[in-house]
Amino acid sequence: MSTPLTLSAQHLTLFRGRRCVIEDVSLELRRGEVLGLLGHNGAGKSTTLQMLAGALLPTSGHVEVCDFDLSRQADLGKACLGFLPEHPPLYRDMTVDNFLVFAARLHRVSAAQLPDFLALAKQRCGLSEVGDKLIGTLSKGYQQRVGIAQAIIHQPAVVILDEPTVGLDPTQIRDIRNLIRELGNSSSVILSTHLLNEVESLCDRALILQNGKVIFNDTLAEMHRHNDIESSFIRLTTMQAEGVAP
Amino acid sequence: MIRLLARKEFRCLFAAPSTWWMLALLQFIFAWFFLARLDDYLLVQAQLAQSGNAPGATISIAAPLANVLSIVLMMLIPLFTMRLIAEERRNQTWILLSTAPISSLHIVLGKFLGLLALLSLIIVACGLMMCAIALGTHVDVGLIASNVLGVWLLAASYAALGLYFSALTRQPIVAAFGALAVSLGLWMLEMSNGMVRVLSPTVHFQALNSGLINSSDLVYFGLFIGAFLGLTLYHIRRERGGAR
Structure with a gap:
């Protein structure tokens, strides 16, 4: 191949x-x-x-x-690598946006790429509406999506x-x-x-x-x-x- | 990377309402104590003035305040450090850090510095309170500076100790009690006589408390902080499975 x-x-x-x-x-x-x-x-x-x-x-x-x-x-x-473990690793007292930015920065996404990557990950996982909500207040399904977004944000x-x-x-x-x-x-x-x-x-x-x-x-x-x-x-x-x- | 982690840790501490409560309560306690000392000093000031070589306002008010601050911080810091690693393990968020492209050293330093930033805020606020004496009389700036430095070094030592206990367990409460028990034990050593006394951080704080900056004390604090950060690093690396 x-x-x-x-x-x-x-x-x-x-x-x-x-x-x-x-x-x-x-x-x-x-x-x-x-x-x-x-x-x-x-x-x-x-x-x-x-x-x-x-x-x-x-x-x-x-x-x-x-x-x-x-x-x-x-x-x-x-x-x-992007990894979603069995239990999504989410900081419950952070907002979705802050958390995803943190995850992206952890994976060495540069400041210039950050807005595009964030928007794309949120759009792919259907999180565009909940960016400023606290993760702890989201439903299980949304938390799972945040977990997936965290795994793919750095592409x-x-x-x-x-x-x-x-x-x-x-x-x-x-x-x-x-x-x-x-x-x-x-x-x-x-x-x-x-x-x-x-x-x-x-x-x-x-x-x-x-x-x-x-x-x-x-x-x-x-x-x-x-x-x-x-x-x-x-x-x-x-x-x-x-x-x-x- | 260290800055990223430290900033996140600092923000998370500030996002918790309990942090604000603690800060407010601390300021209240210190203000109370400060005013009580000030009151006492004003009562005896007339008599002191008659004797030669009387103690000044700074040593009668600021130094005891720093002493109280050091004891309160000893009790308080384990409550902050317990969440640094143990709580991340319990909430299953630790794996986010361990699968991220960052070294264990950066994780340890990031968490330590993030907490130290918060502790510095508490100490600076208290230092400003000490400087308020300047409104009424001359202050011994050197004495206040050495006290602030001493409390800061002591706080950093307790933070490093707490971080290590936080790395040992997945139960935040166990981490808090472990760190508290060891800090209390080290404090008790101060009362013993003999060689073991030098192991106690509070003994080394005494000199700074009275305005004396010994390089040996500074070296002691450096070693204490370095040793516990090193142990934390060792433990985290071993847990990750040997290498790195």
Whole structure:
């Protein structure tokens, strides 16, 4: 493929104490790709995403973002990343505008670019009306949108979204999915989700985790080959649980 | 980056109504104490004037005020420092900083300086109150300056101590109590005799309180602040997983 790699993770392993939480997870992402991260509760999705975003350093293995190693050139790498964690990191006593400006400045957006970037992020996430409201007074759905806006305001090459549509109403879910599709044109997106139809409608590729290990990493077409996506997912995860090679 | 974080921290402190309440209450307490000392001084002033080498107004009013300020700040600073890191962890906003392209050193210094800016405001307000003596009599500007410097260094030390405790836990209350307990313990050391006394920041404040600026005291405060900022940095780096 000719499109450049934006994110590459090699042999990520993480130990908590003596317990192996993530075992040998590798993945690659190219510009313009949307990758869906699937798995049961506790499979290690959020932990993997945190390692990809540089919040956790893996015990072994390394992550490269836009060719910058996250453990050695962390600042350069992290500047190309936007991350929405499971719980959106919001300062409840700041206004939406102030918070987004702070997030943008943290990610080294220059003062000249700031107004344009702010306006674009607010317009994309439907926040134009609530710029001067305190984040703490917003509804859950709006807070989630502020969280997403915070992750994309500096127009990063890689956007990592941990369950972006949780707690949203159907219209908002549709809007966010459109946004992810739009982001997928210019950047690479990784999203973790429990909703299989979300993966089906958004993602180019899927990666399934079970007990910290990758049990499937291929295009959606491959997943579709045998069956519909839901039964494929259940087949893959139960086979793994029973110890049969998929 | 340090300035960005410090400014944000300063603004957030000012956005909280509790900060305003505390500032108002502090000013009230200091004004009360100031006026009480002034009253006492005026009562005994006539007798003092008869004795030779009588203590002046500054040392009778401003120095005790600085002493009170130092004790009040010891109690108060843990309440400010607890939110710096522990509360960010509890509110899950810490991850925003840890995934941002900034080094741990910048985070630590930004938070420390942001709080120090607020504390400086309190101290300057109190310093101005001391200077109000100038309306009635001659003031010993040097003594006031050394007191303000002493309180400021003491406040910075408590802020660094509190920041470290804030980095250790995700419970703001635990951070506040931990920092308070250690500051109280260090204060108690002042009453002991022997070598351990030199560990207490308040002992080093005494000289400044009486107008004496020793370079050894300045070095002590520098080391104290540096040590706790260093420990905070070490802890945050280790938590991020080794490197950086």
